[in-house]
Amino acid sequence: MSYTAAVVEGYSDVAPQVRRDGGVTTVDARGVYYRRVNETVRQAISDGATHLVLTGVNGQRYIGTGVSAHGVRIDVHGTAGNDLGMLMDGPMIEVFGNAQDGVGNTMNAGTIVVHGDAGDVLGYGMRGGHVYIRGDVGYRVGIHMKAYENLVPVLVCGGKARDFFGEYMAGGIAVLLGMNTQFPEEPVAGSFLGAGMHGGVIYVRGTVEPWRCGKEVGIFEATEEDMATLVPLLRDYCSAMGMDFDEVTSQPFTRLAPFSHRPYGKLYVPL
Amino acid sequence: MPGTYIQPEFRVKIDYDKCHKCGRCVQQCGWGVYSFNERPIPDDSKCRACHRCVTFCPAHCITIEKNALAYKDNDNWTVDARKAIWRQAETGGVLLTSMGNPRPYPRIFDHLLLDACQVTNPSIDPLREPMELRTYLGRKPDAVSVEADGAGGYRLAPNGGMTANIQLDAPIIFSPMSYGSVSLNVHKSLAMAAQRLGTLMNTGEGGLHADLYPYQDRVIVQVASGRFGVDPEYLGRGAAIEIKIGQGAKPGIGGHLPGEKIDKEVSSTRMIPQGTDAISPAPHHDIYSIEDLRQLIYALKEASGYKPVGVKIAAVHNVAAIASGIVRAGADYIYLDGFRGGTGAAPQVIRDHIGIPIEVAIAVVDQRLRDEGIRNHASIVAAGSIRSSADAAKAIALGADVVAIGSAALMALGCHLCQSCHTGCCSWGLTTQKPELTRRLDPEWGAERLVNLVSAWSHEIQEILGALGVNAIESLRGSRERLRSVGLDAQMNAVLGVKPVGM
Numbered sequence: 001m002s003y004t005a006a007v008v009e010g011y012s013d014v015a016p017q018v019r020r021d022g023g024v025t026t027v028d029a030r031g032v033y034y035r036r037v038n039e040t041v042r043q044a045i046s047d048g049a050t051h052l053v054l055t056g057v058n059g060q061r062y063i064g065t066g067v068s069a070h071g072v073r074i075d076v077h078g079t080a081g082n083d084l085g086m087l088m089d090g091p092m093i094e095v096f097g098n099a100q101d102g103v104g105n106t107m108n109a110g111t112i113v114v115h116g117d118a119g120d121v122l123g124y125g126m127r128g129g130h131v132y133i134r135g136d137v138g139y140r141v142g143i144h145m146k147a148y149e150n151l152v153p154v155l156v157c158g159g160k161a162r163d164f165f166g167e168y169m170a171g172g173i174a175v176l177l178g179m180n181t182q183f184p185e186e187p188v189a190g191s192f193l194g195a196g197m198h199g200g201v202i203y204v205r206g207t208v209e210p211w212r213c214g215k216e217v218g219i220f221e222a223t224e225e226d227m228a229t230l231v232p233l234l235r236d237y238c239s240a241m242g243m244d245f246d247e248v249t250s251q252p253f254t255r256l257a258p259f260s261h262r263p264y265g266k267l268y269v270p271l
Numbered sequence: 272m273p274g275t276y277i278q279p280e281f282r283v284k285i286d287y288d289k290c291h292k293c294g295r296c297v298q299q300c301g302w303g304v305y306s307f308n309e310r311p312i313p314d315d316s317k318c319r320a321c322h323r324c325v326t327f328c329p330a331h332c333i334t335i336e337k338n339a340l341a342y343k344d345n346d347n348w349t350v351d352a353r354k355a356i357w358r359q360a361e362t363g364g365v366l367l368t369s370m371g372n373p374r375p376y377p378r379i380f381d382h383l384l385l386d387a388c389q390v391t392n393p394s395i396d397p398l399r400e401p402m403e404l405r406t407y408l409g410r411k412p413d414a415v416s417v418e419a420d421g422a423g424g425y426r427l428a429p430n431g432g433m434t435a436n437i438q439l440d441a442p443i444i445f446s447p448m449s450y451g452s453v454s455l456n457v458h459k460s461l462a463m464a465a466q467r468l469g470t471l472m473n474t475g476e477g478g479l480h481a482d483l484y485p486y487q488d489r490v491i492v493q494v495a496s497g498r499f500g501v502d503p504e505y506l507g508r509g510a511a512i513e514i515k516i517g518q519g520a521k522p523g524i525g526g527h528l529p530g531e532k533i534d535k536e537v538s539s540t541r542m543i544p545q546g547t548d549a550i551s552p553a554p555h556h557d558i559y560s561i562e563d564l565r566q567l568i569y570a571l572k573e574a575s576g577y578k579p580v581g582v583k584i585a586a587v588h589n590v591a592a593i594a595s596g597i598v599r600a601g602a603d604y605i606y607l608d609g610f611r612g613g614t615g616a617a618p619q620v621i622r623d624h625i626g627i628p629i630e631v632a633i634a635v636v637d638q639r640l641r642d643e644g645i646r647n648h649a650s651i652v653a654a655g656s657i658r659s660s661a662d663a664a665k666a667i668a669l670g671a672d673v674v675a676i677g678s679a680a681l682m683a684l685g686c687h688l689c690q691s692c693h694t695g696c697c698s699w700g701l702t703t704q705k706p707e708l709t710r711r712l713d714p715e716w717g718a719e720r721l722v723n724l725v726s727a728w729s730h731e732i733q734e735i736l737g738a739l740g741v742n743a744i745e746s747l748r749g750s751r752e753r754l755r756s757v758g759l760d761a762q763m764n765a766v767l768g769v770k771p772v773g774m
Contacts, residue, residue, distance in 0.1 A: 038573060061566065066574025068503045082566055083557075087574045089503050102557050105570070106498045121557045125498035127542060140556050144497065148542040168552055170543065199547055261547040262530045269364030270694055271355070271619055 008033045011060070016040055025049040030056025034081065038062055045069050045091075053077070059100065064088050064110075082119075085112045088129070101138065104131040109151065113240045117159065117182070126153040126172065132237050135159040135180045139190070140167055145200055147171025156237045159183075163190035166256070167214075170199040175233065177205045177248060187212065194256050198263050202256040203230055205248070213256060216263045222253035276357040281320050282336045283313035289332035296324035296333060301698035301708055302691075321689040323698035355619070366619040369692035369702070371520060371611040371656050371678055374623050379630035379759070380662045383669075384772060386753040388740035395742055397733035403743035404729055406673055408444075408471075408511070409436035409579045409603045411647040434603070435579050437510055440469030441729045442667060442744050445721075446608075446654050446677035447493050447515065447583070449475030451528050451537045451549065452615030452692065453681075454709035455482065457701050460684060460717025462486035467718065468725050473675075476515055476551060477528075478540035479505055491581070494571065496525060497551035499541035503574055511579040511603070512571045514564070516555070519612025519629070519655040520622045522585030525553040527616075532695055534704050565600035572601075579603035586610060586632030586655065587625075591639035598640060598649040606675065607632045609655025613678040615702055616693035629655035630669060634767045637670025637749050646749075660731035669767065670749040683724040684717050 006013040011033035018040060019026045025044045029037045037060050041052055050072050054063065057078030064074055068089040076084075076095040085093050086105035098116035106125040113132045120138035123131050128151030136159035143164065145153050153172035159181040166174050178188035187209070194202055195214030203222060210219055222230065230253060238245040285296075287310055297305040304317045305324070318335060325333045342350050355366055388394040395402070412432040417425040427433055445461045452475065459482060461472035466489045473491040474483075478500020483490060492509030494501050506512055517523060528537075528549035538545040558564050568580045582597045583606035584590070590607065597605050609629025614622065633653045640646040653671035656678065657663050663674045682688065685699035692702035700711030736744065739753055747753065755772040756764050764771055 035573075062570055062573045065570055066503050066506070083570045086570050087501070087503050087506070102566075102570075105557060106501055108502045124557055125501070127502070143556050144550075144552060146543055148538075148544065151542075167556075168550055170547060170550070196550070198550065199544065261544075264527055264548065264550070265529065267365055268367040268527075268616075268618070269358060269362040270691075271358065271366045271368045 008035075018044070020049075024051045024053055026053045026055060028056055029054045029060055029078070030058070032060070034060040034062055038065065041074065042067065045072055051075075057081075057097070062086065064091055064093050064112075067091050080114075085110065085131075088112075098135075099133075103133075104129065104155075107131070107153070115241070118157075120162075122157075123153065123155045123174075126155070127151050128153050130154045130236075131156070132240050133157045133159070134241050136182055137161045137165075140164040142166045142169060142172075142174040142202075144168040144170060145172040145174060147200060154233055156233065158237075158241060158243070160186055161189045164192045164195060165189045166194045166197055166200075166202045167192065168196040168198070169194060169202070169258075170197075172200045173203070173229070173233065174200070175203045175205075175230070175237075179205070179243075179248070193217070194258070196263065197256070197258040198261050199258060201226075204254045204256065206251050207254050208256070216258050216260070217256045218259055220255045220257065222255045226253065226255050275361060277354050278340055279315035279318065279338050281318040282315050282338050283318050283324075284334045284336055285311060285313065286330075286332040286334075289330045291330045291332075293329060295327055295329065299323045299327045299698060301696040301703065301705075302694070319689040319691045319694075319698075321687045321691070321698050323687075367616055367693045368619040368622060368690055369614055369616050370688055370690045371613045372623050373690070376610075376628070379628050379763075379767070380658075380665050382756050382758045383630070383665050383767075383769065384755050384757060385661075385664060385668065385735060385739065386755070387738040392740050394740050395737040397730075397737040400737075401742060402733040402736055403745070404441045404732060406439045406442040406744060407436040408439055408581075408650045408652070408673060410434050410649055411436075413647065435577065436603075437471065437579060438469070439471065439673065441725055442671075442673045442732070443663060443725050443728060444471040444491075444652065444673055444675045445473060445680050446612075446675035447473035447475035447491070447513065448615070448677055448681075449477030449493075449499075449528075450480055450540050451477040451532055451704070453702055454700060454704060454712065455480055455536065456709055456712040456714050456717065457681070457684060458483060459714035460712065460721060461680065462490060463714060463718035464721035464725070465489040467722050470725065471510065473513065474500075474509075476526075477537065477549075478542065479508060480536070480540045484508065493583075494567075495551055496553070496555045497549060499543060499549060499551075502542070506571060506575040506578070509575075509578065511581060512575060513581045513583055513606065514555070514567060514571070514602075515583045516558070516564075517583070517585035517587075517608070518614060519585045519608030519610050519626055520614030521617040522587050522610075522621070522625050523553060524618070524621055526551040529695075532704050537704060561596035561600050564597065568601045581606055581650075581652070583608060583652075585612070585625075586627045586629055588627060590627065590632045591635040594636040595639055595643055595645070598645050602649050604650040604652055604672075605636070606652040606654065607636060607671075609653070611656035612654055613656075613681075614692075629653055629657075629666070631766060633666055633669040633671050634751070634769075638768055641749075660728035660735070663728060664732055664735045664747065665754065667744065667747050668750055668754050669769075670751070672748060679724065680721060683720045684712060 017028040059081040061081040064085040070090040072091040083102040089108040101119035117135035122141040139162040194217035416431040465472040476495030487508040495515040581604035610626030650672040654675035
């Protein structure tokens with residue numbers, strides 16, 4: 001029976017080649033439609049695979065999206081497409097390359113490490129877990145991050161961010177280092193930093209110009225108490241990225257925190 | 272200076288000759304109208320005309336009247352306009368209100384009349400003949416493949432092209448109202464009724480409380496811009512997933528559930544801290560285009576094992592083109608909410624002045640999807656003040672598959688439309704989280720009332736279908752030939768695709 005693979009959105013609509021080698025399941029995603037790649041990943045996890053390696057990834061979306069599993073590791077070689085680890089609950093994803101928009105979107109738990117840059121709306125509505133980006137990130141990163149009970153999301157970006165970093169932030173910890181950047185002449189963050197923020201905390205290595213911050217945000221020098229929170233996170237980040245912890249902490253940090261949990265409490269009047 | 276220029280809207284009259292002095296009115300009022308000093312003494316300024324005290328007064332001695340206070344006549348500067356200015360001059364705030372747009376814009380449903388059979392074709396008696404209301408919510412394929420069933424017939428082939436649809440025993444579902452805006456007992460009433468009726472309730476954007484898990488096969492779980500309570504488990508439990516883009520009462524704006532309404536239970540269902548404002552951003556910040564919407568639709572499908580995903584939008588000026596984009600983005604149904612749709616809280620200026628009527632939205636969306644040959648790709652759910660079975664039938668004749676009811680459902684549970692949901696003091700225990708008020712609604716009783724309402728409307732729709740001489744709701748869907756308009760201009764008739772009476 002002859003069979004010609006259908007082409008969907010530029011990818012082949014076929015099951016990817018899978019190789020099992022000891023405890024490692026390698027999925028060759030090169031040119032394969034995202035749906036088939038992700039089906040294979042989910043099936044492998046439900047069959048008990050704990051270490052998956054995706055090779056040849058080039059823009060496939062939704063890798064790790066909606067996967068609820070603990071003790072599972074997914075290595076991504078190439079460029080991860082949009083919504084990497086969206087709604088993810090547990091796994092660890094490490095991307096050896098860049099990631100596109102929507103990394104960690106509405107994520108619950110797990111870890112995403114990107115050894116490169118990432119795009120817009122990173123960590124949107126993230127409720128828990130860790131996202132570590134080596135380089136620069138796009139617009140509206142950390143938007144509406146929340147925290148709930150023992151879930152406290154952590155986002156660390158080694159490079160610089162565009163506008164609206166931490167917008168509407170309601171919980172969690174977002175850290176901006178400004179170090180591994182392609183844009184040395186740019187400020188560490190764009191404008192409207194923390195606009196509408198009503199919970200959580202943003203730490204910036206170095207200082208920020210007050211005019212770049214949302215009016216809901218207070219700007220403080222990081223205290224010893226802040227550093228007690230930051231140091232373990234930064235150690236973990238440095239070990240994930242192979243960066244020098246002493247260099248990262250060689251500059252003081254600035255803490256941005258909201259004035260109120262109810263920024264719009266007085267805006268409305270009942271009729 | 273006086274505290275306010277605004278005089279009470281109502282007068283609470285008590286016939287003290289009949290009054291038992293039992294104090295029940297004091298206890299029943301959620302707004303604290305009554306104090307008690309040997310007999311109940313009302314403060315008119317707090318009255319919302321919700322009739323809770325009137326209903327529960329054992330002596331039937333309370334009545335509520337409009338304050339007859341005369342204002343100098345002025346058709347331009349209405350009394351409401353004057354009061355709004357005084358209120359804003361006092362406070363500097365955005366005026367907040369609730370329920371649907373009450374202004375006297377034309378009500379198109381009231382200008383549409385249905386047909387009936389006389390002589391030349393027989394009408395059908397639905398009491399004694401089959402009359403099908405069953406409706407399937409979801410995408411219908413362009414074609415299916417079949418295989419022989421081995422008994423001389425055919426059946427749908429495996430992977431024959433059919434995607435997941437949800438069977439509804441009546442073309443009426445409950446519209447999204449979040450736990451937080453309404454009480455948990457309201458959610459339970461809706462869920463129990465949906466299960467008994469074979470229809471659906473909708474979580475709104477406030478998450479799914481664990482008490483509703485037994486009814487999850489009859490629950491649409493909503494994903495709004497705040498992503499409250501949205502995790503893989505939530506998506507896994509729902510029968511369908513709905514992306515909320517907009518709401519008829521407040522198109523284009525976000526929402527704030529005030530911190531004081533976020534108690535322990537609401538907090539755990541939304542998965543946010545107690546006492547913090549629950550802020551829903553105006554847009555989903557991962558959706559700035561139809562392509563982005565497609566991305567979220569398929570993200571939710573990927574995360575849920577390819578459940579039906581619908582998209583709810585407010586009916587706005589360009590709704591037909593937007594709907595076409597939504598259907599092409601892969602939505603299994605599109606939920607259109609007209610400008611009279613209800614809300615638990617919205618700025619009055621938005622509620623009263625933005626959007627278009629649902630009747631127009633249904634007609635233009637249905638027509639556009641037909642013209643483009645994609646009408647079967649998505650069901651149309653229509654909402655935004657469906658007041659009766661007649662409105663439902665007219666909506667379906669204009670092109671909807673299903674109607675959704677929110678305000679009507681709340682009225683079944685006791686709502687008297689006092690438009691004060693945003694105060695959180697609902698005397699009927701519906702739009703409040705105060706335990707002494709929420710316990711007033713027994714979910715079992717509430718479910719029974721909702722089942723009664725939808726059953727009654729279903730019977731009435733069957734009667735309408737019988738009169739039209741058709742035996743299935745499918746035969747009415749988009750059958751605008753069975754509608755005529757009265758009192759609408761030619762341009763509006765053309766927009767609706769409806770002929771005037773007499774033609």
